[in-house]
Amino acid sequence: MIFIILSNDSIHASVFNFKSSLRIIAMVVSADIWKSFLSETGDIARFTGRFFTEFPRPRYEFGEFLRQAFYIGYKSLPLVAITAFIMGLVITIQSRPTLVEFGAEAWLPKMVSISLIREIAPVITALICAGKIGSGIGAELGSMKVTEQIDAMEVSGTNPYKYLVVTRVMATTLTIPILAVLADTVSLYGGFLGANIRGVVSWDLFWNQVFDTLVFGDVLPSILKTFFFGFAIGIIGCYKGYNSNKGTEGVGRSANSAVVISSLLVFVIDLIAVQITDLLQLN
Amino acid sequence: MFAETETASVKNVNRKMDSVIHVEKLNKSFGNNHILHNFDFDLLKGENVVVLGKSGSGKSVLIKCIIGLMNPDSGSVNVLGKEIPELNHQELDRIRVKVGFLFQSNALYDSMTVRENLEFPLRRHWIQKNKETVNDLVMEALTNVGLAETVDMMPSELSGGMRKRIALARTLILKPEIILYDEPTTGLDPITGKEISTLMLEVQKKYNTSSVIISHDINCVKLVSNRVVMLIDGICYASGTYDELKVSTDKKIHKFFE
Ligand SMILES: Nc1ncnc2c1ncn2[C@@H]1O[C@H](COP(=O)(O)OP(=O)(O)OP(=O)(O)O)[C@@H](O)[C@H]1O
Numbered sequence A: 001m002i003f004i005i006l007s008n009d010s011i012h013a014s015v016f017n018f019k020s021s022l023r024i025i026a027m028v029v030s031a032d033i034w035k036s037f038l039s040e041t042g043d044i045a046r047f048t049g050r051f052f053t054e055f056p057r058p059r060y061e062f063g064e065f066l067r068q069a070f071y072i073g074y075k076s077l078p079l080v081a082i083t084a085f086i087m088g089l090v091i092t093i094q095s096r097p098t099l100v101e102f103g104a105e106a107w108l109p110k111m112v113s114i115s116l117i118r119e120i121a122p123v124i125t126a127l128i129c130a131g132k133i134g135s136g137i138g139a140e141l142g143s144m145k146v147t148e149q150i151d152a153m154e155v156s157g158t159n160p161y162k163y164l165v166v167t168r169v170m171a172t173t174l175t176i177p178i179l180a181v182l183a184d185t186v187s188l189y190g191g192f193l194g195a196n197i198r199g200v201v202s203w204d205l206f207w208n209q210v211f212d213t214l215v216f217g218d219v220l221p222s223i224l225k226t227f228f229f230g231f232a233i234g235i236i237g238c239y240k241g242y243n244s245n246k247g248t249e250g251v252g253r254s255a256n257s258a259v260v261i262s263s264l265l266v267f268v269i270d271l272i273a274v275q276i277t278d279l280l281q282l283n
Numbered sequence B: 001m002f003a004e005t006e007t008a009s010v011k012n013v014n015r016k017m018d019s020v021i022h023v024e025k026l027n028k029s030f031g032n033n034h035i036l037h038n039f040d041f042d043l044l045k046g047e048n049v050v051v052l053g054k055s056g057s058g059k060s061v062l063i064k065c066i067i068g069l070m071n072p073d074s075g076s077v078n079v080l081g082k083e084i085p086e087l088n089h090q091e092l093d094r095i096r097v098k099v100g101f102l103f104q105s106n107a108l109y110d111s112m113t114v115r116e117n118l119e120f121p122l123r124r125h126w127i128q129k130n131k132e133t134v135n136d137l138v139m140e141a142l143t144n145v146g147l148a149e150t151v152d153m154m155p156s157e158l159s160g161g162m163r164k165r166i167a168l169a170r171t172l173i174l175k176p177e178i179i180l181y182d183e184p185t186t187g188l189d190p191i192t193g194k195e196i197s198t199l200m201l202e203v204q205k206k207y208n209t210s211s212v213i214i215s216h217d218i219n220c221v222k223l224v225s226n227r228v229v230m231l232i233d234g235i236c237y238a239s240g241t242y243d244e245l246k247v248s249t250d251k252k253i254h255k256f257f258e
């Protein structure tokens, strides 16, 4: 626009300079962002590497692991169940008109169960856990860090990485798949109710169709990927908390970015998982 | 001339032999922020040494280097005959049983009750397995600080001064030979501050401990110190008894005693 209106060459040049300097600023900014992104990725990789070196060595904090696993499962169970139920119900109601259009209403249980089991239930579970557990871990470890409780553990003969990080990461890695299986079941039940709102599908018919449709190649990858979701949520929450900056403000920021990064990672892992199952032709 | 240097070095060796903590030429910096330059420090057996210095001068950094929570850039940190920066985890834990640390922010575990807070070091250091002994030790430590009735409360239910005393009880429960106090009376009213100071003296008498005390509280310094070390500009600027330093005409020293 500016170029059309301005015919004067000097003004033209200055506009050009202005634009190019803007571009340079943009490049500098993005270089900075890239730098911090890469250095943070490196830090997270190192933090994760430490998990694998510390995890096999004694002392095994089994009691603390059980406490965390129970706590994490128990805390998220109601929320995961309600959300999964609603998702099952809604997806079924939404899918019906399209299938009716093709005269394929009888396929409703088939289609709904595939989308719920393969994608929706595991991802919804992971996102809820990223929000609830990831932020919880980030805030808890963050406040322990800024109030020197982590240092206090260290001088009390405890390896805080093992006691706090390894136990929590193990707990999320093993608990979130259980929650996801539960979410699968509850969402299918929601689907059954959804199918019965308009049409009539008997209990037996619905479940027969579901189990006819679902094969090994649907269920196994979808459960396997939830282990990775759990691991990512645990490790990011711990990383953010453990490296919290001084001050209460730092704690809030840790909790916040734990949620953002782990939610993003859930989608990235999901994308990779889809590619792998596709390559292996599991479905 | 020659004889004089010799006696000086002999004196130095003697000092090193008597001391439970011996810090020599300690350097520590964070980026371009140089905190400690060739800092020298000694703590003798049974002695209470106060480290005095401005906020941000590196007092907490110094005692964190002593307990091995921070690694010095260079220099020697010798605690009970062991070079702290060279120790591995297990050896460090063995030393830490004998060295108590009172954190500036108390660092009570806020997800645990007072009892669990006190049991934590006992259990983690694999010391007392027997439930009754553990309970006795917990109650003894709490009675020492006069807070036996809070045993089943959470730290969040306690006042600042009470939390300080619980933290002190947790530090003392392992009956350490050396105690490092990071600002034990800061943020407390003068009466509670004095109580804590008296408590520290009692502990020293009862268990014959040696302690390093970081404090800005001139009343506390007066009461508990056998010797005062001034940490100014990253070096050990002066050292002497409270009464000696109080009458010093050096401006930098005098400021602390006004
Ligand atoms: N982990 C760290 N990373 C970077 N800088 C640090 C760290 N810990 C301390 N510092 C810096 O070292 C300096 C000394 O800190 P220190 O906590 O030892 O002060 P202090 O003498 O204990 O002060 P105060 O009386 O306020 O507690 C400060 O300037 C601080 O910014």
Ligand SMILES: [Mg+2]
Pocket: B059, B060, B061, B104, B182
């Ligand atoms: Mg300090």
